[in-house]
Amino acid sequence: MGTINPGLNEITRCMSDDQIRVISITSGKGGVGKTHIAANLAYIFSRMGKRTLVLDADMGLANIDVILGLAPRFNLHHVLSGEKRMEEILVRGPGDMMILPSASGIQEMANLSAGQKLTLLDEINGMNTGFDFVLIDTAAGIAGNVMYFNMAAKEIIVVVSPEPTSLTDAYALIKLLYRGHNEKRIMVLVNMVKNPGEARDVYRKLSKAVEHFLDLSIEYLGYILYDEKVTDAVKQQRVLAEVYPSCQASRCLLTIAEKMNHEQPANYNCGSLKFFSKATVDRGR
Numbered sequence: 001m002g003t004i005n006p007g008l009n010e011i012t013r014c015m016s017d018d019q020i021r022v023i024s025i026t027s028g029k030g031g032v033g034k035t036h037i038a039a040n041l042a043y044i045f046s047r048m049g050k051r052t053l054v055l056d057a058d059m060g061l062a063n064i065d066v067i068l069g070l071a072p073r074f075n076l077h078h079v080l081s082g083e084k085r086m087e088e089i090l091v092r093g094p095g096d097m098m099i100l101p102s103a104s105g106i107q108e109m110a111n112l113s114a115g116q117k118l119t120l121l122d123e124i125n126g127m128n129t130g131f132d133f134v135l136i137d138t139a140a141g142i143a144g145n146v147m148y149f150n151m152a153a154k155e156i157i158v159v160v161s162p163e164p165t166s167l168t169d170a171y172a173l174i175k176l177l178y179r180g181h182n183e184k185r186i187m188v189l190v191n192m193v194k195n196p197g198e199a200r201d202v203y204r205k206l207s208k209a210v211e212h213f214l215d216l217s218i219e220y221l222g223y224i225l226y227d228e229k230v231t232d233a234v235k236q237q238r239v240l241a242e243v244y245p246s247c248q249a250s251r252c253l254l255t256i257a258e259k260m261n262h263e264q265p266a267n268y269n270c271g272s273l274k275f276f277s278k279a280t281v282d283r284g285r
């Protein structure tokens with residue numbers, strides 16, 4: 001599973017552009033499980049026969065490759081520096097998911113200029129076609145890069161944990177996401193809960209605040225139970241849903257993936273749009 005160059009033919013084999021679902025997985029607070037969720041949803045979607053791409057957008061602190069046990073030679077940094085084209089840095093991961101790896105420990109990646117961000121999106125759009133799902137694993141918080149990639153997605157999964165700070169940070173993030181971008185689908189996924197009731201409570205608190213202060217409804221996507229098998233899988237650098245397919249967290253992830261696969265937003269007809277809508281993104285710069 002090294003760096004490969006699948007070429008456009010392979011990437012374009014499948015579906016047409018208007019079917020692509022671009023979903024960012026984001027959070028206010030760090031360490032709530034975004035990368036683990038992105039990797040597992042990508043794996044499950046891939047196993048469902050959906051062509052899935054994961055974009056590691058945690059620029060500067062990349063780790064989806066680590067979680068997946070991959071050691072890509074090239075990453076988005078090489079694309080920005082002009083050394084490689086987007087297709088050349090793609091790597092294939094478990095379940096045949098494709099990954100666009102980012103760079104770790106490069107300060108410049110964490111603070112991309114507007115021009116660099118546009119170059120990235122142009123490059124990604126240039127190789128676009130053939131994917132059913134594009135999952136964007138963002139960094140935490142509300143800094144430039146994060147908001148930029150969130151603006152680029154049409155659906156946003158805000159991951160929260162039951163910790164109070166995770167909730168307040170999620171509220172701050174949703175407030176920013178909402179400003180001028182109410183056409184987006186914002187979903188809440190509660191991770192690391194003891195039981196479904198705890199997840200519902202967390203969602204209720206968050207949605208109450210959001211409805212009251214922002215006059216916005218956010219969707220409840222679901223929950224993932226706290227499960228020590230997650231840490232086990234992370235340590236093994238394997239995808240949880242692959243190594244422990246029937247553990248409780250894997251079952252939750254499967255339920256979420258199935259739900260997402262069935263529930264496509266009604267206004268999802270994005271015609272000839274590529275991965276990212278530049279008009280939307282430009283407003284977020």
Ligand SMILES: Nc1ncnc2c1ncn2[C@@H]1O[C@H](COP(=O)(O)OP(=O)(O)O)[C@@H](O)[C@H]1O
Pocket residue numbers: 027029030031032033034035036037191192193224225226227228230231234249
């Ligand atoms: N449902 C869960 N149960 C137990 N541990 C979890 C769960 N989800 C995530 N974790 C742990 O939380 C840590 C942070 O996860 P990660 O995906 O890196 O978060 P983020 O990308 O949001 O910073 C990981 O070490 C992972 O093992």
Ligand SMILES: [Mg+2]
Pocket residue numbers: 034035036058063137138139
């Ligand atoms: Mg992460």
